[in-house]
Amino acid sequence: MIGRREFIRHSMAGAGYVWLSRVAPFAAGAGTDESRIEVLLGEPLGTISPNIYGHFTENLGGVIYDGVWVGEKSRVPNLNGIRKELVEEMRKIKAPVIRYPGGCFADSYDWRDGIGPAEKRPRRTNFWAQEETAAGSTSHKYDPNHFGTNEFFQFCKLIGSQPYLAANVRSLPAAEFYHWVEYCNSPAGSTTLADVRAAAGYAEPFGIRYWGVGNESWGCGGNFTAQEYAVEFRRYTAWVPRYGQPLSFIASGPNDDKWDWTRGFLEEIVRKGPEELRSIYGLALHYYAWNLSRGRTREWVEGKGDALKFETVDWYELLRQGDVLESLINGHWLVMGEFDREHSVKLVVDEWGPWYRPGSEATPGDILEQTPTLRDAVFSGLTLDTFNRHPEKVAMANCAQLINCLNSLYLAHEDKFCVTPVGHVFSMYAAHQGGQALRTIFTAPAVNYDRDGKPASFWGLNGSASLHDKELVLTVVNPHVNATREARVGIRGASFKSGTVTTLTNSDIHAHNTFDQREVVSPRSKALDIQRGDLAYTFAPSSVTKLTLSLE
Numbered sequence: 001m002i003g004r005r006e007f008i009r010h011s012m013a014g015a016g017y018v019w020l021s022r023v024a025p026f027a028a029g030a031g032t033d034e035s036r037i038e039v040l041l042g043e044p045l046g047t048i049s050p051n052i053y054g055h056f057t058e059n060l061g062g063v064i065y066d067g068v069w070v071g072e073k074s075r076v077p078n079l080n081g082i083r084k085e086l087v088e089e090m091r092k093i094k095a096p097v098i099r100y101p102g103g104c105f106a107d108s109y110d111w112r113d114g115i116g117p118a119e120k121r122p123r124r125t126n127f128w129a130q131e132e133t134a135a136g137s138t139s140h141k142y143d144p145n146h147f148g149t150n151e152f153f154q155f156c157k158l159i160g161s162q163p164y165l166a167a168n169v170r171s172l173p174a175a176e177f178y179h180w181v182e183y184c185n186s187p188a189g190s191t192t193l194a195d196v197r198a199a200a201g202y203a204e205p206f207g208i209r210y211w212g213v214g215n216e217s218w219g220c221g222g223n224f225t226a227q228e229y230a231v232e233f234r235r236y237t238a239w240v241p242r243y244g245q246p247l248s249f250i251a252s253g254p255n256d257d258k259w260d261w262t263r264g265f266l267e268e269i270v271r272k273g274p275e276e277l278r279s280i281y282g283l284a285l286h287y288y289a290w291n292l293s294r295g296r297t298r299e300w301v302e303g304k305g306d307a308l309k310f311e312t313v314d315w316y317e318l319l320r321q322g323d324v325l326e327s328l329i330n331g332h333w334l335v336m337g338e339f340d341r342e343h344s345v346k347l348v349v350d351e352w353g354p355w356y357r358p359g360s361e362a363t364p365g366d367i368l369e370q371t372p373t374l375r376d377a378v379f380s381g382l383t384l385d386t387f388n389r390h391p392e393k394v395a396m397a398n399c400a401q402l403i404n405c406l407n408s409l410y411l412a413h414e415d416k417f418c419v420t421p422v423g424h425v426f427s428m429y430a431a432h433q434g435g436q437a438l439r440t441i442f443t444a445p446a447v448n449y450d451r452d453g454k455p456a457s458f459w460g461l462n463g464s465a466s467l468h469d470k471e472l473v474l475t476v477v478n479p480h481v482n483a484t485r486e487a488r489v490g491i492r493g494a495s496f497k498s499g500t501v502t503t504l505t506n507s508d509i510h511a512h513n514t515f516d517q518r519e520v521v522s523p524r525s526k527a528l529d530i531q532r533g534d535l536a537y538t539f540a541p542s543s544v545t546k547l548t549l550s551l552e
């Protein structure tokens, strides 16, 4: 069996499957008698960290070269080499934090290759080169290092995002991690590395707070056992220079339901004393929804589905997979509590999203690129709602990945660009950032459907709510492919008389945006019709909806 761990060692050439697709017809929905959404103002859950709306840019395929970086001399509009349209879109969604340079790439990256004058930087074989095909761009196989720490910092600064750097634990010594921190954070004129930074035009320190200590250390990040990695983590994070800048270390955590990794890692960490927990800001959980085989296989290549060609049952299967994340958050949190009673260590879900087989790339040759559809938007809404419901547990999350890769918010090639349905979900959900999450009860008949001749069901409505002074933001997913869902919306503890609604949907569950048709799936907003403080709202089929209500 080939798993994700082995995938990075093997070719990931996809098979030429033929899939049926169909447009879902609309059907009548369930009435208000059956469906209710009740927001409990008196039951706050905690502040929603803006960082759960974070992003991930790995030096992989078309993410950095072509996606983010076009170069100063490009005819593509750019800001010091960084794609201008991308920066503008990311400002709109208030992108709070960006992770870089990997992913698996991080554990073979020497940060020194990416500093100094661009023309003197070495060309290196990219970690992902063995997955590249003849159609892939040369810069994706052989890293020109034109985009490095300075350019990444510049990218974050242009947007107003916090940088989150992932350090190399597999193939660089701990001293190199300290030196990277020194390069980024030591005060102007204080060290030789601060002078090198100043020579590049950055006299003032970058002040980088978030540092990942390796990535997937159970696999591409060193093939460690949890216990071995814990020893490395202690060593790498001991005595890292601070320069007055608080550092938040993120440990490489479990893949999906690998409870043993969480348990083994923390057990070894506290073996030296419970105070060791204080060196950990977050434990990184990775979760990809990739197995659409409905239980037929657990094989990494075989189990994948197609991004664009799918049936109704595949729609629900993906959403079921997305829904699993809540049990993973709860499960790992319980295990973490065995060693960390105070729960000072938080979860950082720094890779999440659907992962399909190759074949739907907007730019042929871009490895791991796929075209997100309405299905991925609904999946993403469902996932962000899950994070919102656990503000005390999830401190950060990073969608994999930002552009031209997996669950992209944006697709770009040369001067072509589009916002995907996933990007639109991020723009709708930005309103939750920093709000007070409120317990919200969703009551709706389940969706029933046929799963290979057996009856299956999925929840009828779900979502999350947050309060921002006198404004309530409620996001709701209706997963039903063709039924509207009318629900009475109530706020226990307040009344409201005005509001707006924004909906993202399409009559075709396969709908997606392309370079030529950029607006096929895009949000529509309007004022709400609220009669005497009572709201009965009809949620469109296969939709993500945001209600913004002004409380009295």
Ligand code: AHR
Pocket: 004, 058, 102, 103, 104, 105, 215, 216, 351, 400, 401, 406
């Ligand atoms: O996001 C693509 C890859 O998935 C990352 O490099 C790795 O961390 C994970 O296996």
